[in-house]
Structures are given as C-alpha cells and as structure tokens.
Amino acid sequence: MSRLPFDASRLGQAGIMGILVLALMIFFQFITGSHMLASANLQNIVTGNAHIFVLAIGMVLVVTIGQLDLSVGSVAAFSSMSMAIIIANLGLPWWVGLLLGMLIGTFIGLIQGLFVAKVGLPAFIVTVGGMIILRGGVQWESQALSVPLPHRFQTLGSGYLPSWGSIFGIDTATVIVGVITAVVAVTSIVRTYFRRRARLGLRGVDYRPWVKSAIVVVLVGVFTWLFGTGREGTSFPVPGVVVLVLIFIYHFMLTRTQFGRHLQAVGGNIQAASLSGVRVTKIQCLVMVNMGMLSALAGMMFAGRATAVGPQDGLLWELEAIAAVFIGGAAVAGGRGSVFGAVLGATLMAVLSNGLLLVGLGSDRAQVVKGIVLLAAVTLDVYGKKQSPLHELSRTQFSF
Numbered sequence: 001m002s003r004l005p006f007d008a009s010r011l012g013q014a015g016i017m018g019i020l021v022l023a024l025m026i027f028f029q030f031i032t033g034s035h036m037l038a039s040a041n042l043q044n045i046v047t048g049n050a051h052i053f054v055l056a057i058g059m060v061l062v063v064t065i066g067q068l069d070l071s072v073g074s075v076a077a078f079s080s081m082s083m084a085i086i087i088a089n090l091g092l093p094w095w096v097g098l099l100l101g102m103l104i105g106t107f108i109g110l111i112q113g114l115f116v117a118k119v120g121l122p123a124f125i126v127t128v129g130g131m132i133i134l135r136g137g138v139q140w141e142s143q144a145l146s147v148p149l150p151h152r153f154q155t156l157g158s159g160y161l162p163s164w165g166s167i168f169g170i171d172t173a174t175v176i177v178g179v180i181t182a183v184v185a186v187t188s189i190v191r192t193y194f195r196r197r198a199r200l201g202l203r204g205v206d207y208r209p210w211v212k213s214a215i216v217v218v219l220v221g222v223f224t225w226l227f228g229t230g231r232e233g234t235s236f237p238v239p240g241v242v243v244l245v246l247i248f249i250y251h252f253m254l255t256r257t258q259f260g261r262h263l264q265a266v267g268g269n270i271q272a273a274s275l276s277g278v279r280v281t282k283i284q285c286l287v288m289v290n291m292g293m294l295s296a297l298a299g300m301m302f303a304g305r306a307t308a309v310g311p312q313d314g315l316l317w318e319l320e321a322i323a324a325v326f327i328g329g330a331a332v333a334g335g336r337g338s339v340f341g342a343v344l345g346a347t348l349m350a351v352l353s354n355g356l357l358l359v360g361l362g363s364d365r366a367q368v369v370k371g372i373v374l375l376a377a378v379t380l381d382v383y384g385k386k387q388s389p390l391h392e393l394s395r396t397q398f399s400f
Contacts, residue, residue: 066334076299109292157304267334
C-alpha cells in the first residue's frame with residue numbers, strides 16, 4: 001500500500017490541537033450567527049481565561065518532571081488576597097503590590113519545592129496540604145469578605161493596549177503585536193528546521209517548514225484583523241500580551257536551554273538523569289518555585305479583571321490547568337510536554353465553554369461536555385502512542 005502524501009502524525013499534538021481549536025471556532029461561528037469570531041467575544045475569551053493560560057504554562061513544567069501541583073488555585077487566591085490587604089492597609093502603590101504578590105507566591109512555591117526536592121515527598125501530597133492550608137488562610141485573613149484593588153490593576157486583568165491610531169482600519173497596537181508574534185513564530189519554526197537538518201545531516205529541499213510558516217502568518221494576520229477591528233477604544237487585551245510574552249519565554253526555555261533538557265530528563269527517568277549529572281533536586285525545586293510565582297500572577301490578573309479579590313477566587317483552577325496540559329499532549333508519566341500544546345489545550349476548553357454559553361447550554365451540561373473532551377483527548381493521545389512504530393519497537397526490544 002502506498003503512503004499517503006499527508007501524514008497526520010507529523011503534525012504533532014500542538015498541530016492537532018490547533019486544527020481542533022480552529023474547527024471548533026468555525027463550528028460555533030456558524031451555529032451562533034457569527035458571534036464566536038466577533039472582536040468583542042474574542043477579547044472576552046482572552047481576558048476571561050488569561051489566568052488559566054498562565055497556570056497552564058507553569059503546570060506543563062510541573063507535569064514534565066512527573067509531578068502535579070494541586071495548590072495553584074489556593075496559591076493564587078492567598079497571594080492576591082494577602083497583597084490586597086497589605087496595600088489597602090499601608091496605602092502602597094499598585095506596582096509595589098504586584099511585586100509583593102509575586103514574592104508571596106514565589107515564597108510559597110519555594111516552601112513546597114523544598115518538601116518535594118529535599119524531603120522527597122510527592123508534589124501531589126505536598127500541594128494537597130498546601131491547598132488546604134492556603135484555602136483556610138484566605139478565609140481567615142479576609143474574614144470571608146472581598147477586598148477591592150487599585151484601579152490600575154484593572155489594566156493587568158482587563159485593559160487594552162493604548163490607542164495609536166489605525167492602519168487600514170486595524171488598530172495599530174494590535175498590528176504591532178501581530179507582526180511581532182508572526183516574526184517570532186516563523187523564526188522559531190525555521191531555526192528548528194535548520195537545526196534538525198544540521199544535527200541529522202539531512203540533504204535536499206523540504207517544503208514543510210515554509211508551508212507551516214505561511215500558515216502561521218495567515219492565521220496571525222486573520223486574528224490580528226479580528227482583534228484590531230473591534231469597537232472604538234479597544235485593541236488587543238493586555239492580559240493577552242502577558243500570555244504571549246510568557247509563551248515565547250517558556251517555549252524557548254523548554255526547547256532551547258539546558259534547563260529544559262534537564263526537565264525532560266528528570267521526568268523521563270529520574271534515576272538516569274541523576275546518574276548523568278542532572279541536579280534533580282534543584283530542577284524540582286525551581287519548577288515548584290516557578291509554579292508559585294505564575295500562580296500569584298494568575299491570581300492578580302483574575303482579581304484585576306474582577307476589580308477585587310474574593311475569598312472564593314481560585315476554586316478548581318488547578319483542575320482546569322491540569323486538564324489543559326494533558327489535552328495539549330503532555331505525557332501522564334512525565335518527560336514530555338509542550339508550552340504551545342498546553343496553551344492550545346486551555347484555548348480549546350475556553351472556546352468550548354464560550355461556544356456552549358453562546359448557544360445557551362447551562363454550565364452544568366457544559367461541565368459534562370468539557371469532562372468528556374478531556375477523557376477523549378487523553379485516550380486518543382495514549383492510543384496514538386501505542387500505535388506508533390517507536391512504541392511497537394520498544395515493546396519488541398524490551399519486553400520479556
């Protein structure tokens with residue numbers, strides 16, 4: 001049997017997730033009367049789910065080392081609540097409060113990281129304890145009351161880039177974001193292609209990276225137009241800019257640095273990683289510290305959108321972040337994870353929730369659908385790995 005000219009396995013999990021997100025958007029665009037791709041709705045999707053995107057970026061590192069963090073929602077709530085109370089009592093500027101909240105989250109991550117790395121407890125157990133303690137701490141320090149935030153925090157949670165006029169009817173600031181995004185994405189695709197060819201000694205011409213780059217440019221251009229042609233006074237949301245910056249930073253860190261390679265080594269085989277000279281305890285601790293810092297940022301972004309910190313903030317956020325990571329193709333046992341995949345997994349869940357809301361489906365039934373999507377995505381991923389030639393080869397060579 002001849003091979004098909006298009007091999008879906010070459011897309012990778014992130015590519016498959018991207019196709020599913022686009023298909024879901026087009027589907028809801030038709031059945032909701034063109035509301036899904038409206039500029040205001042896309043902006044709401046970004047601002048309403050930016051905190052989950054941030055948590056998913058941090059969680060993919062935790063899952064890659066073979067751990068789970070179930071305290072991220074409580075860390076987010078405790079950090080933002082503590083920050084709000086302190087700046088309200090001391091009259092501190094908003095930017096001081098932002099740094100203070102990040103420091104609180106980082107310190108909590110450090111404590112939990114030391115229990116994981118030095119004491120040797122599973123992160124699952126440590127973070128369940130942290131979740132219980134911090135959730136109680138939020139209720140205790142807030143006395144079950146909401147605490148308002150300075151007006152400037154609204155920019156972090158729901159603000160827009162400043163208006164610098166328009167280019168062909170598209171907001172200039174949004175165009176700048178789109179151009180930078182396209183340049184960074186295409187540069188990453190092309191560099192990865194040439195690095196791989198040099199490493200493997202490949203010859204000949206391969207059209208795939210150029211096709212992939214062209215697709216990315218077209219998609220970025222379309223979404224730049226959608227975001228940049230909204231109502232007057234709006235452009236690309238500030239939370240979206242924060243998420244894009246984090247995506248670029250953490251994708252580079254995970255794929256281009258020694259730290260990223262060590263992360264995957266620890267998750268793939270912790271004993272082999274230790275014997276090869278990887279400082280396992282340092283990696284584990286740094287990942288937990290990073291998760292605490294990003295949890296605090298996510299909490300303050302959510303609070304900025306809500307204009308206040310509430311005692312119920314952060315409930316079940318950890319489950320949404322974990323679901324996004326596994327939908328995005330991270331290995332359940334660790335050793336494999338993608339920042340793009342995690343964010344696309346979170347985007348898939350966000351688009352699904354938004355679309356179901358637009359068609360009038362209740363939140364109870366929407367939760368059922370989201371749970372089915374999670375199970376289906378993980379099942380298909382596991383089944384696909386079992387059917388791959390590498391899996392069959394490993395079973396043949398190493399089974400007894």
